[in-house]
Structures are given as structure tokens and as C-alpha cells.
Amino acid sequence: MNASRPVSTRGPLRPSLMLAAVSLLGFGLLYSLAGTGLGRALFPHQATGSLIERDGQVIGSSLVAQPFADDRYFQSRPSAASYDVMALAGSNQARTNPDLRSRIDEARAAVAAREGVAPDAVPGDLVTQSGGGIDPHLSPTAIRIQIARVARARGIEAADVERLVAAHTEAPQFGVLGAPRVNVLQLNLALDAEM
Structure with missing residues (x-):
């Protein structure tokens, strides 16, 4: 059963x-x-956002680009996100997009006029946006092209500015990963502190 x-x-x-x-x-x-x-x-x-403080106030992050309008400062890379960390994005325009080509040509002409160089001497990172839209670094070439303007606007010798640029140029990570780069915000803060 x-x-x-x-x-x-x-x-x-x-x-x-x-x-x-x-x-x-x-x-x-x-x-x-x-x-x-x-x-x-x-x-x-790093866990708190790599914030930079001066006189008890947060003035930025070493991970985020900021716009600089004054000729006494090195200019950052253009931003598709208007330097807004809440809107991280590149332009998402393909290389073949005529709007992108037009924007780059206009930016190249503006940078060439501002720096007093030929348009074909303007490095690409001064006229193109990074993938995230807020990359705080520029190549040493893009920084060097701005030295004469910054020195002239501050009324100092270009050699003094070159010394600061050399001190703030970061080598590739572990000596092989990436390219040499300069954090624009940190360089501008060093200029203010020293000059």
C-alpha cells in the first residue's frame, strides 16, 4: 500500500x-x-576623484579637463561634452563626416591664429575631442606650441615656461604604455604658483 x-x-x-x-x-x-x-x-x-584643492576649496580634478580662456594659461583639448563630467561623450562623428572636417578646419585656423603658427603645424589633439570628452592631457607637442603665447602673456621668459613643461611631462606608464603627456590643469596651477 x-x-x-x-x-x-x-x-x-x-x-x-x-x-x-x-x-x-x-x-x-x-x-x-x-x-x-x-x-x-x-x-x-584616487577614491575621492583625484580632487585638487587650493586654500581649502576644490578647484578641479586631475582626471577632468577644464576650459581656460585667458592667454596666460595653456588651453585644454576641445570637449564634445562642454567639459561636463555628467555628459561624457565624444562627438561620435565619423572621419568622413563633412561637419567634422569643417569643425576641425575651423578649429585648426583659430588655433594657428592664436598661437601664431601655420595651420599645418597645429597638433591634432588641439583640434579634436577625446573619446570621453574631458581628457585632461595634451601631448608635449600641443603644449610646446603654446609656450610662446603663455610666456608673452605672463611677461616671463619662454625658458622658464619650458622648464615647468618639462617638469610636468609624464612618461608613458611603466615606460611603454601610452605616450608622453602633460596634465593641463596641473601645469596651469604650477604656472600660477611659480610665476
Whole structure:
């Protein structure tokens, strides 16, 4: 005689709820808190956005480009996001797009006039946007083309500005990854501090 037992729905429900609770609390909350805490402990400056402070006020981040309009400062790379960190984006225009070509030609002519050089001497990173739209770095070539203007506007010797540029030129990471670069915000702050 086979007596059939009633099927209990309580049996699988409790382990399922426990697995869901452990997963949500363990992986969703505790893992995230541990990762955030470890990051803040090991890399406190980077974990808070690599912020730069002067006189107790945050004036920027070493990770975000800022626009500079005054001739006494090195100009940053153009931004498709208007230097807004909440709108990170490139222009998403293909190389064959006539609007992109037109914009680059106009920017090249403006930079050439501002720096007093021929349009074909203007480096590409002074007229094109980075993929994220807020890249804070320029190539040493793009910085060097601006030295004469900055020195003239500040009334100092170009050699003094060149010395600061050399001191703020970062080598490729680990000596092989990337290209030499200069953080424009940090260079401009060094100019203000020293000159």
C-alpha cells in the first residue's frame, strides 16, 4: 500500500528565501562595502576623484579637463561634452563626416591664429575631442606650441615656461604604455604658483 504524502510547499521556499537574502546582503551590500573601503584605504586620493584643492576649496580634478580662456594659461583639448563630467561623450562623428572636417578646419585656423603658427603645424589633439570628452592631457607637442603665447602673456621668459613643461611631462606608464603627456590643469596651477 502506497500512501501518498501531501506535497509541502514550505520545504523549498525557506532555502530559496535564505539564498536570496544571503546573495543580496552578501554580494550586493557587503562585497560592495568591502571593495569601497579597501579602495579608500589603499588609494585615498584616487577614491575621492583625484580632487585638487587650493586654500581649502576644490578647484578641479586631475582626471577632468577644464576650459581656460585667458592667454596666460595653456588651453585644454576641445570637449564634445562642454567639459561636463555628467555628459561624457565624444562627438561620435565619423572621419568622413563633412561637419567634422569643417569643425576641425575651423578649429585648426583659430588655433594657428592664436598661437601664431601655420595651420599645418597645429597638433591634432588641439583640434579634436577625446573619446570621453574631458581628457585632461595634451601631448608635449600641443603644449610646446603654446609656450610662446603663455610666456608673452605672463611677461616671463619662454625658458622658464619650458622648464615647468618639462617638469610636468609624464612618461608613458611603466615606460611603454601610452605616450608622453602633460596634465593641463596641473601645469596651469604650477604656472600660477611659480610665476
